[in-house]
Amino acid sequence: MRSRRRNITVFSISALDLFAAALGAFILIVLVLFPYYKLGGTDTSMEELEEMVEKRRLVASSTQSEMAEIRAIQAEIRLLDRQYRTTEENMSEVEAKIREVQQQTAEIEIPDPPPIPKPVPEPDPIPNPPRSTGRGVEFSILGIGTSRKDVMIVVDMSGSMRSHTGNVVSALEEILGQMQSDNRFAILGYRGGPSYSVYPPGGSLTRATPGEVRGALRFVQGLPRQFGGGTPTQSALVRALNVQPGAVILISDGQPDDGDPGNIVTNITRRNRGRTEIHTVAIGDYTSDPQLTLFLQELANNNRGDFVGRAR
CATH class of the missing domain: 1.20.5 (Single alpha-helices involved in coiled-coils or other helix-helix interfaces)
Structure with missing residues (x-):
């Protein structure tokens, strides 16, 4: 019996359809993604x-x-x-x-000073200036009267005193002009720090001989060049009281800056205990500063002194 002859086909129509469909899909995807290819970067x-x-x-x-x-x-x-x-x-x-x-x-507390021996008068070739007897005192100057022979002059040298240079110098010259041979005196200038300028050197009381008075006048002329700084009045008064004078004459144009003014009056009065007269002189336009006037008045009143103002 003769065997049948079979024809073998590698690709069927169905396979070709499948390949064609896949190719078409690929082409479609390429066409869809092609614009994004350029945007993807180079x-x-x-x-x-x-x-x-x-x-x-x-x-x-x-x-x-x-x-x-x-x-x-x-x-x-x-x-x-x-x-x-x-x-x-x-x-x-x-x-x-x-x-x-x-x-x-x-x-x-300052101990009571020992008795001061009465100084022996020295011959004075210069006539003594007349003393005011209007108040029955031996020494009267700037409206201040005292019978004390030993006087410490305390001068404010703060920066504000530059406005009153002529007034300060004339007041000091007037005080020194009243000194007689039986007086002793010293000058204590003070300014911020505190720092001091004193006459005579050392700050102790010196007899008012003609030579010492002339030296003091030269010292007074040089004071204005040293004006500057603050106003440590309390420290200056303590230093002056330590010298143990009979009277202190304080010359100032402003309130102290080393303590409350009321406390300073209390401290100085308690320290002094009435031993030394403290007289005060307000320099310049003191009427425009009632606090300064009150401070100087209370300081003088509490220490058996006088208060005066010197406007010019």
Whole structure:
């Protein structure tokens, strides 16, 4: 029996349809995605991206440097703040110590002075100037009268006194012109610090001989060149009382700045205990400063002294 002959087909029609359909789908996908291919970037876009990344790295590096500088500045600010706080604390301690020393100084009691022997009059070739007898006292000047022979002249040399240079010099010359050979005197100028200018050198009382009076007048002429600073009146009065004069004449144009004026009057009065007369002279336009007038009046009234004003 003769065998049948079979025809073998590699591709069937169905397979061809499948391949055709797949090819069509591929072409369709390519056509759909083709516009996005250009948007996906090229080699140039990659270079731009790398350049952008490099710029961002540089910006980040610069930002880190700036942040480091900011941190260094912040550290310096913290250090300065600590130093400021330390300085402020030290200043507070110094101020507290100054107040304590001032209080202790005000509370120091001066022992009663020993009797002063009556000075032997020296021959004086220059006639003594006449003394005012209107108030029955031996010494009268600027409206101030006293029988005390030993006089300490305390002069405010603060910066504001520059406006009254002529007035101050003329007042001092007038006081010195009333000195006689049986008087003893000294001049104590004071300004901020406190610092002092004294005549005679050393600040002790000296006899009012013609030579000493001439020396004092030269000293007075040089005082205005030293005017400046504050008004430590309390310290100057304490220094003057330590010399133990019979009378103090205080010349000033302003309120003290080394303590409350009322407390200064109380401290000086308690320290003085009536031993020394304290006379006060207000220089300049004192009527425009009622606090100055009240301070000088109370200081004089509480210490057996007179208060006068000298406007010019």
